[in-house]
Amino acid sequence: MYxxxxxxxxxxxxxxxxxxxxxxxxxxxxLKSLSAAFEAxxxxxxxxxxxxxxxxxLDQEFDxxxxxxxxxxxxxxxxxxxxxxxxxPLMNAGTIRSLDDLVAKYxxxxxxxxxxxxxxxxxxxxxxxxxxxxxxxxDILDNLGIxxxxxxxxxxxxxEKIKAAGVVDYPLGATMGVGWNLxxxxxxxxxxxxxxxxxxxxxxxxxxxxxxxxxxxxKSLTAYMDPEYLTADSTYVQQQFQQGKIAMxxxxxxxxxxMDDAAESKVVGMVEGAAAPAAMAGGAPATTLWWDGFVIAxxxxxxxxxxxxxxxxxxxxxxxxxxxxxDAVWLISGYTPGRLAAGAFATAALNPPPYPSTAAMGVMxxxxxxxxxxxxxxxxxxxxxxxxIEAAYVKGAKDAGILK
Amino acid sequence: MKFKTFAAFVAPSxxxxxxxxxxPLLLVFGESFYRTSPLMEVVEFESCTPGxxxxxxxxxxxxxxxxxxxxxxxxxxxxxxxxxxxxxxxPQKFWTDVKALDWAQLMDIDFWRALxxxxxxxxxxxxxVLGLGLALALAVNNLTRSLRGPVIFITLLPFIITPVIxxxxxxxxxxxxxxxxxxxxxxxxxxxxxxxxxxxxxxxMMFYRVWSSAPFAFVIFYAGLQGVNQDAVEAAMIDGASxxxxxxxxxxxxxxxxxxxxxxxxxxxxxxxxxxxxxLRTQGHVISLQYLTYDFLMPDDAGNRSxxxxxxxxxxxxxxxxxxxxxxxxRTWADQKGRA
Numbered sequence: 091m092y093x094x095x096x097x098x099x100x101x102x103x104x105x106x107x108x109x110x111x112x113x114x115x116x117x118x119x120x121l122k123s124l125s126a127a128f129e130a131x132x133x134x135x136x137x138x139x140x141x142x143x144x145x146x147x148l149d150q151e152f153d154x155x156x157x158x159x160x161x162x163x164x165x166x167x168x169x170x171x172x173x174x175x176x177x178x179p180l181m182n183a184g185t186i187r188s189l190d191d192l193v194a195k196y197x198x199x200x201x202x203x204x205x206x207x208x209x210x211x212x213x214x215x216x217x218x219x220x221x222x223x224x225x226x227x228x229d230i231l232d233n234l235g236i237x238x239x240x241x242x243x244x245x246x247x248x249x250e251k252i253k254a255a256g257v258v259d260y261p262l263g264a265t266m267g268v269g270w271n272l273x274x275x276x277x278x279x280x281x282x283x284x285x286x287x288x289x290x291x292x293x294x295x296x297x298x299x300x301x302x303x304x305x306x307x308x309k310s311l312t313a314y315m316d317p318e319y320l321t322a323d324s325t326y327v328q329q330q331f332q333q334g335k336i337a338m339x340x341x342x343x344x345x346x347x348x349m350d351d352a353a354e355s356k357v358v359g360m361v362e363g364a365a366a367p368a369a370m371a372g373g374a375p376a377t378t379l380w381w382d383g384f385v386i387a388x389x390x391x392x393x394x395x396x397x398x399x400x401x402x403x404x405x406x407x408x409x410x411x412x413x414x415x416x417d418a419v420w421l422i423s424g425y426t427p428g429r430l431a432a433g434a435f436a437t438a439a440l441n442p443p444p445y446p447s448t449a450a451m452g453v454m455x456x457x458x459x460x461x462x463x464x465x466x467x468x469x470x471x472x473x474x475x476x477x478x479i480e481a482a483y484v485k486g487a488k489d490a491g492i493l494k
Numbered sequence: 495m496k497f498k499t500f501a502a503f504v505a506p507s508x509x510x511x512x513x514x515x516x517x518p519l520l521l522v523f524g525e526s527f528y529r530t531s532p533l534m535e536v537v538e539f540e541s542c543t544p545g546x547x548x549x550x551x552x553x554x555x556x557x558x559x560x561x562x563x564x565x566x567x568x569x570x571x572x573x574x575x576x577x578x579x580x581x582x583x584x585p586q587k588f589w590t591d592v593k594a595l596d597w598a599q600l601m602d603i604d605f606w607r608a609l610x611x612x613x614x615x616x617x618x619x620x621x622x623v624l625g626l627g628l629a630l631a632l633a634v635n636n637l638t639r640s641l642r643g644p645v646i647f648i649t650l651l652p653f654i655i656t657p658v659i660x661x662x663x664x665x666x667x668x669x670x671x672x673x674x675x676x677x678x679x680x681x682x683x684x685x686x687x688x689x690x691x692x693x694x695x696x697x698x699m700m701f702y703r704v705w706s707s708a709p710f711a712f713v714i715f716y717a718g719l720q721g722v723n724q725d726a727v728e729a730a731m732i733d734g735a736s737x738x739x740x741x742x743x744x745x746x747x748x749x750x751x752x753x754x755x756x757x758x759x760x761x762x763x764x765x766x767x768x769x770x771x772x773x774l775r776t777q778g779h780v781i782s783l784q785y786l787t788y789d790f791l792m793p794d795d796a797g798n799r800s801x802x803x804x805x806x807x808x809x810x811x812x813x814x815x816x817x818x819x820x821x822x823x824x825r826t827w828a829d830q831k832g833r834a
Contacts, residue, residue: 153793153795154792154793157793157797174543175795175796176795178795178796178797179793179795179796179797181558182532182558182559182567182796182797183559183561183566183567183797184561184565184566202549203544203549204544205542205549206542206543206544207540207541207542207551208539208540208541208542209539209540210540216544219544267775267778268777268778269775269777269778270795272778290536290555292534292557316670316687317687317690317691318669318670318687318688318689318690320689320778320779321669321689321775321776321778321779326669326670330670333671335671379543381543381544388565421544444541444543444550444552447795447796448556448557448558448796449534449556449557449558449559449796449797449798450556450557450796451795451796452794452795452796452797452798453794453796453798455794455795456794460604460789463778463779464602467691467779469598469601469602470598470602474602478602485581485800485803486794486798486800488529488531489529489531489798489799489800489801489802489803490531490532490534490796490798490800491531491532491533491534491559491570492534492557
């Protein structure tokens with residue numbers, strides 16, 4: 091007990107002293123935040139906490155808690171970290187507030203593209219963008235004389251050469267774990283072939299030529315992957331890269347910095363980024379654009395909202411970015427894109443679509459995620475799988491009220 | 495004991511069971527015949543994404559929940575009869591597949607796939623847990639006294655580990671180039687991927703379950719062994735019974751009520767297998783009935799969840815467990831009556 095008190099006192103002393111140093115004001119209102127737990131959020135919330143009186147909760151399952159926590163009155167958290175996916179349930183339930191007046195009051199330092207507007211109202215402040223893009227081992231591709239692939243057909247050809255050379259365990263890595271990631275990969279490829287998975291009236295639209303091409307391409311790619319791909323998430327693929335087991339992967343920009351982390355990585359300086367390959371020649375990259383940022387709860391007092399907004403802004407200021415430049419592709423002034431951010435910029439330059447974050451897409455994402463595994467394992471034909479995706483979507487859409 | 499005293503002692507726990515078990519059960523049962531969903535409307539909206547440097551804005555229509563005056567979602571509930579159950583079980587496809595004896599097609603339906611695994615898991619681990627528990631108990635019982643303490647302690651260790659942590663450890667030991675997969679590769683000289691196909695994953699899940707629940711059986715059986723009537727054992731020895739015959743005809747009949755008890759507990763535990771699916775992240779290959787319910791209940795990115803189907807699938811899981819337990823419960827009941 092005594093030890094715990096001592097440790098707590100130490101923490102407070104630390105917070106007190108840094109508050110003087112790093113924050114422009116002393117926050118007196120007790121605040122709580124809930125966000126994801128990857129590196130960029132750690133840096134941002136640590137910087138926010140320097141203003142004092144902030145309890146930051148970082149949780150990779152934050153999106154499961156957030157809708158209920160923000161629906162409470164008063165809301166259990168004042169500040170929420172969201173992406174363009176996880177903001178949807180909060181928008182739908184109307185539990186976050188418009189930030190127009192707060193931006194007018196305090197937001198002079200924000201760049202226009204940080205202001206996320208829905209129906210003309212600012213609903214979130216973005217701090218970084220994220221996208222899946224092509225990461226590859228430059229040394230391997232150079233040695234084998236392979237050009238960086240720009241389409242997935244070129245990816246297959248390059249993989250074949252790397253496999254024949256036998257320089258790595260598996261030419262390709264991919265976040266194809268069932269649970270969310272596989273659905274994302276399927277949707278990436280489907281959009282890459284020009285598909286739109288849900289019609290405007292909420293009916294599914296995957297049982298077509300583009301759906302077939304998507305499934306067949308994914309299956310061809312799996313031949314060059316670790317056979318355990320159906321359990322692989324972003325961390326798993328990142329570690330495969332770091333341990334030199336794979337040569338190429340379509341991986342999140344937020345994971346790029348880890349390649350040069352000497353404490354974990356055996357391939358420091360050998361991994362480069364390029365634009366995500368297109369599914370078909372001349373098409374947009376088969377990937378989607380995401381952003382991460384913060385929102386302020388609706389069910390709190392205006393004083394709390396005022397303090398929360400100021401604290402959150404302190405967390406995403408230039409000072410934080412200069413200290414943690416490599417953590418993400420920041421949207422904040424003071425950010426200088428490093429070597430490993432080049433791939434994300436190259437991807438964005440080719441205008442991939444933003445992730446279509448709607449209620450219907452939420453259902454479709456999980457329908458793809460749940461049904462495609464059986465096809466990749468060879469238990470079901472591509473045609474049957476497309477029928478199964480639509481059937482699973484229709485069931486989910488009925489429960490969600492999208493279809494009658 | 496007077497009835498009044500009995501009632502006073504039992505009342506608090508009966509009340510708790512009513513509030514925390516009976517009432518939720520009835521609510522879920524009711525929910526399984528309804529579909530609750532938010533009222534949706536088509537809205538036109540403009541959304542902007544950061545892009546790099548410049549913002550891209552787009553006006554589009556989307557289907558989003560309608561909100562009432564206090565900006566809450568409007569929920570609609572309609573009676574759908576057995577539709578939720580049919581959505582889970584898919585009776586039509588089930589019958590065509592059964593008639594065509596098409597196993598692969600049948601396993602395409604999540605519910606039957608989950609049921610197949612849950613039953614396999616339960617019935618393979620049951621005899622292994624009982625057998626291993628009994629073997630351990632007999633072995634420890636025959637040790638010299640000074641060794642018993644430390645051996646019991648070591649045997650109980652798996653039982654102390656939190657299930658999710660244990661399952662995660664198994665994953666880390668075997669996934670990819672995990673240390674044990676490497677050892678097996680070195681030993682066999684072939685490339686092994688334990689998480690690439692269902693049967694190896696199922697093997698790991700069962701191995702983990704037997705490892706973690708055998709100590710429970712061991713503790714119960716070991717306690718039972720302390721009370722075995724030594725006169726009967728000695729009488730059997732004088733009659734010339736071999737070690738095996740003494741075990742078969744004296745010790746096991748004596749332990750029978752305990753064996754039934756452990757089997758009962760294990761059936762209930764194994765039928766609701768869930769930790770292994772989450773800890774080993776097997777959902778791409780193997781799912782269980784409990785996981786299916788959980789999957790319906792988890793919100794997706796947009797916050798949609800299928801509460802009604804989750805209610806139906808949890809009712810089905812409960813019916814399954816009742817069917818499994820009936821023979822065991824009848825036996826215990828008969829024993830009790832015989833004794834009274």
